[in-house]
Amino acid sequence: MxxxxxxxxxxxxxxxxxxxxxxxxxxxxxxxxxxxxxxxxxxxxxxxxxxxxxxxxxxxxxxxxxxxxxxxxxxxxxxxxxxxxAGSIRPEGTIYTARIHDRQDLNRQLVKSASCSVTIPQFDLTIPPVRGQLTTVEGLLRDIVADLSADQPLRKYQDENVYTKVQSIIDSIKVILDDDDEETTEPKGPKEKSDRFPSFTVQLDDPAGNSFIEFLGSTADPKWNLRTYARTHSQNVELGIAAPDDVDAELDPNAIKKMAEVVDKVANEQPAGEIKDDEILVFPGSCSSCNRPLDTLMKKVNIPYFKDIFIMSTNCDACGYRDNEVKSGSAISEKGKKIILRVEDREDLSRDVLKSETCGLSIPEIDLVLQAGTLGGRFTTLEGILDQVYEELSEKVFAGDSVDSDDRSNFEEFLSNLKAVKNAERPFTLILDDPLANSYLQNLYAPDPDPNMEVVVYDRSWDQNEELGLNDIKVDNYSANP
The missing domain is CATH 2.20.25.420 (ZPR1, zinc finger domain)
Structure with missing residues (x-):
């Protein structure tokens, strides 16, 4: 074969x-x-x-x-x-991200399938899925310039505002391609060209997983990243690997009536103030970005061998703002907790992780230290949280052009080590330190002890209680005069 x-x-x-x-x-x-x-x-x-x-x-x-x-x-x-x-559809969708920092990166080979959308955030530009294409990053940019320039004379007379916005994108891409028409009497050296090169990001999102962008050297390339995700049912329908839902069968009046009766019965039998695990609460509010009305959804989730938590999700359809938070559903713990996990293979990356807002995360082998509050509350897998750390840090270091070359080189080496860790290419130690003990790391051997995990329970210091605002809390006889 x-x-x-x-x-x-x-x-x-x-x-x-x-x-x-x-x-x-x-x-x-x-x-x-x-x-x-x-x-x-x-x-x-x-x-x-x-x-x-x-x-x-x-x-x-x-x-x-x-x-x-x-x-x-x-x-x-x-x-x-x-x-x-010519291969099969991958079981998961893929998102390839490449940060183009110099002209050498324009030579990266790029495969764009018919189901792939391309996004360049710096230009607010999204190319919807069209025909498949084998090209380079430079070839992709030249195709964008050619497509946008074709109707520019017509746009200038029909809508001058649209013409101006499109022309600004074209001019920005021409600077990257060095196709500007400006002539200078002084020769341009390689260093001068590199200094004026504007960095940008190319992202390929393909639900079928049939797209690709080249890495330089190896997958440890700090400017290249691959992330997979589970496809939604609608994406499977668009790819032709799932049948659309039978809407008529779902709208049976008798079925809807019976469902309503069951809901009313459950609501009447439910004690006041009690929230069930499968209940979703809706809180109306306004978007913090555009101030449009929106709903915040909240659901209680029980984590086995841990405690109840509340997951809150906010999604604004008007501006696209999204926010997810995880809160503890139990009382404040009397002691803090430190979880130490020795990661040895990729199986450990699939462990569920609940990182609260008060939890710090560190990996001593690569000198990674995240203070409490970084990334907020997250309920994901170990691989997912390391991906989020990598994307956040890489966005910051490659976003600006004013970073010193030595600092950039050191940071690229750090990102390479972080990528090796998040791909489990080498063993490492993960430490979660939560003074409120609201964080959780899945025990694959539960209820038996995990040989690779150590849980340390400790007494919080006065400074930790002061930072958390616990020293001044009065829970007994709080209505009485001091």
């Missing part, structure tokens, strides 16, 4: 070497069986004549097998290029 795959999907380098050898021996045109590229006559949809479609089955290193197609009509000159995945 491996030999068959290698035969039909050779690496691009092998295809190029074979084509050069055939051309050198004069066999490229004569021996059709040895041609590395298949040619098929195809109908041109522009002029109705016969054109030629070239097919190349190849493998992209560290990615997967793909089919590269190129069509050209010699009669009218129409050409089209496209790429399709």
């Amino acid at each position: 491996v030999e068959s795959k290698s035969e039909f999907f050779p690496r691009i380098g092998e295809v190029a070497e074979k084509a050069d050898a055939l051309e050198a021996n004069g066999l490229l045109e004569r021996d059709d069986e040895d041609r590395p590229v298949e040619e098929v006559e195809s109908l041109c949809m522009n002029c109705g004549e016969q054109g030629v479609t070239k097919l190349l089955l190849t493998t992209i290193p560290y990615f997967k097998e793909v089919i590269i197609m190129s069509f050209r009509c010699e009669h009218c000159g129409v050409s089209n290029n496209e790429i399709q995945s």
Whole structure:
């Protein structure tokens, strides 16, 4: 099976070497069986004549097998290029992030499938899913400039505001590509070009997982990141791997009536003030970003062998603002708790983690220390929280151009170590220190002790109680005069 795959999907380098050898021996045109590229006559949809479609089955290193197609009509000159995945749809969606910091990064190879959307946050630019494409970051930017420039003369007369905004994006991208028309009498050296290069971020979001952006050197590249996520049902429907819901069956009047009766019965039997685990509470409010009305959802969740917590979620449909918080649903603990986990393999990355707002996180092996309050309250996995730490730190270091080169080099080395840790490429120690004992790390051996986890319960110091505001709390006879 491996030999068959290698035969039909050779690496691009092998295809190029074979084509050069055939051309050198004069066999490229004569021996059709040895041609590395298949040619098929195809109908041109522009002029109705016969054109030629070239097919190349190849493998992209560290990615997967793909089919590269190129069509050209010699009669009218129409050409089209496209790429399709030759592998199966991944079980999870993928988000590739590459931070373009210098001109060398423009040469990163990029595979964009038909289900992939491309986002460049610095330009407020999002390219919706269209046809598949095999290009580089520079090629992607040039395509954007060509597409946006095509209708600019018409936009200038129809809507000058839109024309101005689009033109600002085009001008910014041309500065990156160094295509500006400004001529200077003084020569530009390489260092001067690097200094004026504006950093930006390219993000590929593909629910099918068939897109890719190249890393430099290895996956420890600090400017490159891969994150996977579970697809929603609507995304599965769009990809054609799930059937849409039967809406008519769900709207059966009798079923709705019976459901309402059950809800009323449960509501009447529920004691006042008690919140059930499966109950979702809705609190009306206003968005802190745009001040539009919105609802905050809250749900109680019971974590086995720990305690009850409240998960609150806010989502503004008007401006896209989102916020998630996790709060403890129990009384304040009398003692603090420190959890020490020795991570040895990728299985440990799937452990559930509840990090409260008062919890600090540290990894001594890479000198990572997060003070209490960083990232707020989070209920995720160990891999998820390390991904959030990486994205937050990498955004800050690559966002500005004023960072000293030595500091940037040191920080890139730190990010490389952090990436190795979050991919479990080396063992490390995770320490969660929560003075209120509201944080949790899943025990894979529960209810038995976990041999890789140590839980230390300690008495809070006076300074810790003062910082938490506990020294002045009076819970007994608080209504009496002091």
